[in-house]
Amino acid sequence: MNDNTCRIETGDWIGSQLRGPEWTPYAQAIADSYPIQVPFFLRTTITLDQNTIPRVAVTRPYLYDALILGMSGTQEPSVLLAGMPYLQVTHLPSGVPWVSPASLAYAPLPAYTGFPGFGLTGASRLPEAFFLPRGTQLKFEWLGFALDVTPAVVINLTMIGVQLIDKPGKRQPEWITMPNGNQIRVGSRVPWFGTVPFGGRLTTRTLLTSNLRLSALTQIASYVPPQDCDVEVTDAFASFLDVPLFGFNGDTNLLQTKLDDVKTRSDWTPSRTPVPVIFGSFAGVSPQLPFPKPYLLRAKHKFVVTAQNNSPTQNVIQGTVTFRGVRRCEY
Amino acid sequence: MYYFTKYTYKILGYYRTHLLFFDTLSIGFASPAVASERPVPTLTHEVSEDVLYFGGQVSFSIADVLVRIRSISPQYEWMVDTSPTPQDTPVNAVFGVFSQALPIVPWVTPFFVKHQGRLQMQFTNSASAPTTGGLVSLVGIRLSGPLVGDGWSYDIGFNS
Numbered sequence: 001m002n003d004n005t006c007r008i009e010t011g012d013w014i015g016s017q018l019r020g021p022e023w024t025p026y027a028q029a030i031a032d033s034y035p036i037q038v039p040f041f042l043r044t045t046i047t048l049d050q051n052t053i054p055r056v057a058v059t060r061p062y063l064y065d066a067l068i069l070g071m072s073g074t075q076e077p078s079v080l081l082a083g084m085p086y087l088q089v090t091h092l093p094s095g096v097p098w099v100s101p102a103s104l105a106y107a108p109l110p111a112y113t114g115f116p117g118f119g120l121t122g123a124s125r126l127p128e129a130f131f132l133p134r135g136t137q138l139k140f141e142w143l144g145f146a147l148d149v150t151p152a153v154v155i156n157l158t159m160i161g162v163q164l165i166d167k168p169g170k171r172q173p174e175w176i177t178m179p180n181g182n183q184i185r186v187g188s189r190v191p192w193f194g195t196v197p198f199g200g201r202l203t204t205r206t207l208l209t210s211n212l213r214l215s216a217l218t219q220i221a222s223y224v225p226p227q228d229c230d231v232e233v234t235d236a237f238a239s240f241l242d243v244p245l246f247g248f249n250g251d252t253n254l255l256q257t258k259l260d261d262v263k264t265r266s267d268w269t270p271s272r273t274p275v276p277v278i279f280g281s282f283a284g285v286s287p288q289l290p291f292p293k294p295y296l297l298r299a300k301h302k303f304v305v306t307a308q309n310n311s312p313t314q315n316v317i318q319g320t321v322t323f324r325g326v327r328r329c330e331y
Numbered sequence: 332m333y334y335f336t337k338y339t340y341k342i343l344g345y346y347r348t349h350l351l352f353f354d355t356l357s358i359g360f361a362s363p364a365v366a367s368e369r370p371v372p373t374l375t376h377e378v379s380e381d382v383l384y385f386g387g388q389v390s391f392s393i394a395d396v397l398v399r400i401r402s403i404s405p406q407y408e409w410m411v412d413t414s415p416t417p418q419d420t421p422v423n424a425v426f427g428v429f430s431q432a433l434p435i436v437p438w439v440t441p442f443f444v445k446h447q448g449r450l451q452m453q454f455t456n457s458a459s460a461p462t463t464g465g466l467v468s469l470v471g472i473r474l475s476g477p478l479v480g481d482g483w484s485y486d487i488g489f490n491s
Binding site for chain 1: 338393400407409411414420421427431432436437438440485489490
């Protein structure tokens, strides 16, 4: 049997951003162990300017276990005026990064939060809930890539979830049972982001100026590198749609793409497809556009993103695409 | 768009009747507007039944208005930050506004308040584009006709 057709333990299901905070089976199974569940908002703020980027912030250890199910952001000046910052999230004790260490080990802020501010949506769901054990910290690494930081950009990032409260001293659950009957370790499902350039690097590279470009009437391939674990890829985001400042001012249907799983040669797209068919925009109601079902990217496999610009005049500047999903590892 | 977790169903199961509930409150930002103003905390109305609050909406679309929510009796803090000085949560992470695809932001999990209990919301006006007045509306379910004792409570919990 082709292993890409097997059922995935979440039930082959991807929730919609529009339909509210649906919990994944993994999140529900963890929460079932706790008697009291209270809304949780964990805020960090960061100022990015030319003197201080990249910046690192860590959250303060918290009294209770928590599940992080979504993220919300604000940015001043806005994405339309200043572009978008990039972010890597790492759970400090485990050292597991959320963004795959590809050529860009960061993902744009709207890939996490949707529109930063009061857009069509106020928050975005993560592809999987993240279990944050009590007393542990998350590290945020910010990069002013594709961001105009003159004079400065202030970003508020709010992680939205639920506090899981139990009697003092009671240990957190170590194993949970998924809908298919499998027992998995708590912490073995982690949000995963894979960001690759939609274009090529220029020969000169600095942090603040354009170093990625897909010129008019060109085609460039980029690879999401092999992962050490299976990944359920659930949705995708493009940084350059609806952002004229750094992006593409022409007809976005002229930007086309083709996706392939290199190891199994299973084409996602038999022909080239307009970018907005596969990737969401930060200004839409589903900023991270869901696939009809998760795609199981096996460990050691990689897929290739072919970017083609059919516009005779317009370039894509600082364009990236981000695939989101769930990394399945046992630690 | 509202999502009922098992925890929610557990609470609902303690009551015979579930009634819709909308609670609109005035925030009271000064006029003319004052940047970074912190008016007196906004408290939800006291209700004679237990209530599950599911989400809410504000009457303005200024994302850098901040809010800090806690419940009173029992006291649960909803907001956490990373700074030694309080950094409240941008309001767009907690509430919706009429122009959004989801005008009411449903919370990840509803919050239970015992009868006569209240939620306290401490708002801080925007530092750059302050607004005046301001309304916040919460959406919930009133729970009446307890089937067991006085209904659900935090002493009972989910997995009792």
